[in-house]
Every structure is written in structure tokens, then in C-alpha cells.
Amino acid sequence: MTSDADRAQTLLKDLRASIDNLDAILVHTLAERFRCTQTVGRLKAEHNLPPADPAREAQQIARLERLADESGLNPEFAKKFMRFIVDEVIHHHEQFQK
């Protein structure tokens, strides 16, 4: 007979396999996102546009909050996540402008 602890271990293993697949999606999506923002960075550097764009960032944050709400992601976490990504992007753009 399968014990509760065994069933929990099987379920844990299945969940971790899903998490690993989702992480592969996240890494590849982030890689593609940075490819886009690096092209944006090059464009901005070529046309002497400022690296940060507060109006665009405000729009992105508002949209992300809506998407987070729809998908059941904590909107505070979604904002923190966007800040984390945008900080990295600005760091890339600043390197282009040097």
C-alpha cells in the first residue's frame, strides 16, 4: 500500500518537473526579451535617445498589473519583477551609451 508520504513524494516530483519546464520557458523568453531590448538600446544610442523612458515604463507597469490580475499573479510581485527586469535593461543601455 502506498503511504501518504510516498504519495506526497510522487506529487512533489511531478510538480518539480512542471516547474523545470516553466523555468525553461522563462529563460528562453527572457533571452528573447533581452535580444529585443538590446536592439532598442542600439537604436537609442544611434539616435541619441535617453536610456530610460519613464512614460513607456509607466505604461508597461500598468499593463503588467492588469495581466497579473488576470493570471492570478500577485500584482505587487509583478511590479517588483518588472522593476528587476527594467533595471537590467537600463544597465545594458547605459553600457551602449559609454
Next chain:
Amino acid sequence: MTSDADRAQTLLKDLRASIDNLDAILVHTLAERFRCTQTVGRLKAEHNLPPADPAREAQQIARLERLADESGLNPEFAKKFMRFIVDEVIHHHEQFQK
């Protein structure tokens, strides 16, 4: 005739549309990932398993570095990203154990 600046604006708009689509993927994937880790958290709480699991985290980080390398994402950023996500997950799990 289209000026260089106009062409840059069109390209910028296209890139931003791609970035918005990629962000929607990221938000929905993160939402699903947290659904999985919340179930993991409940399982761990029910079976008195510790919230953090350093061996599993080390495996995840090694795998993420490999995926980052394959996809062209900076491996240092991939590690920072995983730390950011895992910290949030541990924070959720601690709330379950209270």
C-alpha cells in the same frame, strides 16, 4: 521620403510590441510557476518538510545556467533571476508554515 529618425521610431514601435507580447508570456508563466510552488508549499507544510531545499535549489541553478548558455541569456543574470524567484517562493512557503 522616410527619414532615419522615422525609420527608427517604426522599428522602436515594433520592438516594443514584441516586448509587450514577451512580457505577457512571462507574467502568465510566472503565475503558473507560483501555482505549482504554492502546491509544493502546501505539501511541505502538511508533511513537515523544511521550506527551503538547498540541494534542489543547487540543481535548479546549475540547470538554469546551462539553459541560459544555450539561449544566449547572461548566466549571471539567470542566477540573479532564479534567486529573485526562489526568495519569493520561500517567502510564500514560510507563510504556509506559520
